[in-house]
Each structure stands twice: as C-alpha cells, then as structure tokens.
Amino acid sequence: MVKGQTREYAKEELKSKLELYLQSKGIDIQKNFKCLVCDGGHRTPNMGYNKKSNRIHCFACNADMDIIDLIGYETGKSGADLFDYCYAYFNIPVYNVRTGSQVYENASESNNSPLQNDYGAYKAYIEACKASVGQTEYFSWRGLSPEVIEAYNLGYDPAKKAVVIPYGAENEYYITRSLENKSYYKLKGEQEPIFNLKALYSPFKSVFVTEGALDALSVIDAGGVAIALNGTGYGRLINILKAQPTDNVLILSFDNDEAGENAKNKLFDELIKINAVCVKFNISGQYKDPNEALMGDRDSFLQAVADAKNQAEHHARQVEEERQVSLEAEKQKYITESSIGAYRMVFQDQINADVREIPTGFLELDKILDDGLYDGLYIVGAISSLGKTSFVLQVADQIAECGHDVLFFSLEMSKSELIAKSISRFTFLGCGGNTNDAKTTRGITAGKRYAGYSQKERELIAGSTDKYFNFAERYVYISEGIGDIGVEQIKETVQQHVKITGNKPIIFIDYLQILAPVDMRASDKQNTDKAVFELKRLSRDLKIPVVGISSLNRENYNSAISMAAFKESGAIEYSSDVLLGLQFEAAELNAESIHRMKRQQPRKIELKILKNRNGATGDSVTFDYYPMFNYFEETGKKSVDKFDSIVGKGGAKR
16 A cells, blocks of 8 residues: 555545446446436436536436535535545545544554555655755755755755655655756655645745746745646646635746746636636746746846735735725625615505406405416416316406406417317307207317207307407417427517517416426426426516416325325425315215216316415315316306206207
C-alpha cells in the first residue's frame, strides 16, 4: 500500500470511483438506468451517468449526485463518518497531517498499514536532508535567502547528490532534483500536490500562482505569498476553490513562454467563472520565469512583486466595492418587488378591479363555489364512463350561453362528437324530457336515421341545433387532437385568442392524462405533474378559470372518491384550487352497486367538493344524470317535466 494522502486529494480520488461503483452494481453506464433514489423508470429508465462531471442525474426526481452523495444516501452516513467509510470502502489511504496518523473507519486495515512508518521515514529523511543543506550552494545560487531555505525545510541528499524540496510544512510530500543530470523526481505512485497549498488561505490578501516550486519560493523570498501548480495544469486548483473559496486575490504569474501564457489565460477564465478574484501579472520581466528573474535582477524582481501585490490588492478593493454596490442594488430591487409595503398599490388595484365570478349554470354548485368560477385551477375527476366529459361540456355550454368565451381542448373526442352531445342535450330539454323524441349523440350524427324521423323530430333537431349555434358560433372554440396537444400549445392558443378577440376565455381540457408529454423521457406522473403546474401558472398569470378533467387510479374505481384517487399525479392534489369528484350517490360503493347504478335512468350522481382553497370542503351536490342525452340536472331543480324512465318505450330510434 502506498503512502497516504491528505483528505483534500483523497476526496478527489474518491470522486473518480463512481463509474467503478455503478458497474459493481451491474449497471450499464453507457445508457440510462432505473433511478437509485426514487426507484422510478422501470419502463423508461430516467437516471444517467455523466462521465465528464462524474455524477449521476435523475430526470424524474432531479437527484444529482457524486459518489459521496450516493453512498451517503445509501448508508445514511454523513460528515466525517461518511468520508471515512468511503475511504475504507475503496481502500484509499488518507493521512491526517494534524495527528500524524492514517484515517480509516476499518481499524483492521489501518493496523496492518505501513503508512505511519512511511510518513515517519519521510519526515526523518526531510529533516536529515535539511541538516545537510549546507553541503550545497544550489539554493543560494538560485537566489533564495537563508531565511526561506530554513522556513521551507529545503535540503540536500549527499548520497544521491540531489536537492530536496518539501511540499508543505507538514512534510507529507517532497520532490528531489539531481544536481548531476538536473532531473526532477517525484515520489513513485504519488500524485504531486500543489506546492505550499495552505498559503492559498493565508490572511495576506494576495497569493501568487506560479508553475514551479522554485518560482513560488522566489516570490516568497521577494516578500510575496505563493503557491505552485507544478506545471500548467490547473484542474486541481479549480476543484479546490470550488469546494473552499479563498478571500485572497490570485496573481497569475506563469512562465514567459507560449505554454505558460496559454495556461495563464485559460486559468484566468476558469477562475472568473467561479467568482474568484484574480489578475494576470508578468513579474519575470524579460526572464523566462520568476526564479530566473530573481537570479538575474533581484532588485527589479522585488519591485515587480511589490507592484503586483499593490495592483492586485487595489483590484480586489474595486471588486469588493462593485460587489457591495451590486448587493445594495439587489437588496433595493428585492425590497421594491417583494416587500408587502411595495405591493400595497398593486393589491389595492386588484381589490378595486371588478373581479367577477362566472356562474356554472348549476345553482347549488355555484352557491358552494361562492357564486361561480374565479381565476384558478379546477379539476374534475371520476371513474370511466360516469359522465365527466358530459358534465364539463354542459358547464362550458352554460357559461357560453351567458356570453363568456370558452376554449374547449378535446384530446379524446372529435369536435363533431362534442357538438352532437350538446345538441342531444338540447333535444332532451326541448321536448320536455320526452325520451321518445329526444335524440342521443348517435341519433344526431347518424345521417341515415333521419329518413325514419318524424316531422316533429326533425323540427326538434333543427331547433336544438339553432339554439346551440346561436351562442356557440360566437363564444365556443373547440380544439381537437389525439396525443398532439400539449401544455405549450394550450398556452399559445389562449394567448392568441386573447390577442385576437380581446377576451379572456374560460379553459376546459378533456383530459389531463392524455396531454402530449412535456418530456418524452419522463414518466407519465412527471409529465402530468408538469402539465398541472403549467396550467396553474396559466390560470394565475391570465387570471382566468382553467377546468381540467382527470381520470382516477384504477384501484379506486370501486370505492368512495378521495384526493388520493387522482391518477398519476400528486400535483393535482396540491396545485389545484378546487378539486371536484363525481361518483354514484350510494350508502356504500362497490363493484356490484356501481354496476347496478349504471343501469338506472336517470343515474343518481354526487359531486363532492374534495378541496376548495377559498371555501368549504366536504360539501356535495346531487344530480340526476341522463347519460343517453348527456344531461345533468341538480336534484330538486328540475328544468324539464318528469317523464317515463323506461327509455325507448314505443319511441323512434334515437
């Protein structure tokens, strides 16, 4: 096992283990897989692995995790316990520079580890080399003062004829440079850290960033504070600063060559992206790098370092002043736009505006809803074939008859079928509820039947058609589609309607679960949730009622309706302003009673107020429903005469 590393670098190594960890679970990272958090995506996998960022992301629950987040979620561990567990799991040796010991959760692994001995040997080696530094003039030849040589434990190995440069005060890493072949040597199997990293967070206001350790030592000798990246690679520095930003301004002082210039410019751009304060400064003058500048013209180099510090710290003060000005402007903007005091006039204008309710045409329902519909999201749910489309269509017609624009988005029935349902209802009303003369939807649309109709029946159909089109041609707009109408199209159609007519319409959608998906990769639940959120936003922004029909969960078909019954979406329960549930009126609902009640004429239907954001819940309205003629009538509020419920007795074809 190799020597341990500080937690900072161990963490970076740990993050690279996500791919291996996923593969150990049998996951094919080349394609999406079932979410490890919400367990969603059995049919359509919705979690993916991003190799570039080393993270996983779920398009369903928006979980976004690296390996540390994932193991923390799976184990319930957090903080230091989580990291120690991860290091032990992946056998990553970690050295605590403060205590001088290896960190592992699993004691059995650390007891047999040679790490502590390695570090003891490293420390002893560095101290021995430091004691021998007087045997070489290399560092003084490089322009470094005895104070810097002493402070940074620079040393000499007489056996190897090499100088030794430790990379931190804790002596956890070092490099050697042979004086015979002038080659640098790193510790085998080790990742070379940033030289003098702790200076990044020193309280000296400015920190020089150089390429090599000797360059950083030269800046330090000239009165500055410096770190060295050990080359032109800057990825580790960016990752460290993302995890722990510094308050110091960074002075980028790379070598005076093409590689150094390119790296300096790229690092500058990356630092700006993470809001680090930085400047670019050539402290080397005509020389190749800072150390050569120190060796070649010490006085000029000391002045260049001083000038760079002054300029950088002046720039940092300007940035801070600009940040304070921006913060104050943001504060004032927030107060102006968000405080209750600033909203007073807007609120008063809304109160003074003539906010009018829109009656549904059902007296008892309007009474419960505070005289009708207001801006907001209304959801109507029921089991299959109970009459939810007929109910909502009747409400739409009754609103349109009063002179309000209605936009009806039909995702299941054709425009002709909806019109025929409305005309069928009017034939029923027009003949006083005489089932022998009233016509069903099929009786309206099947042209071959007209040859068998009496003159009275023909006149009834014609009169009902005229009655419907008298208001519908001015106030009813129907958009039909199957799987191709989505929320965005609804919003565009509504905006176009307002722009062209100048009228805000009441929106009806039949039905939510078959709206075109917002995201083809998302689940049905996610798409329904998104649709509900957007419809709620539409109702709020335009201050109009939006009425949507919803199907129910199949397991709720034989039980009393509740908020839990609404299919594929928790957003329906939470985002709707009013939630209405249609069900059979019965003391007990089960498969047998429902089957029996479906054969009744009229059917006894109850509309339950499951949620009413601005009113009472738990109330209900009872209806007689005539499914053959698409007509709902509030119980006790008869608008047609009583008639024989034996439908078809002696009558013509309907």
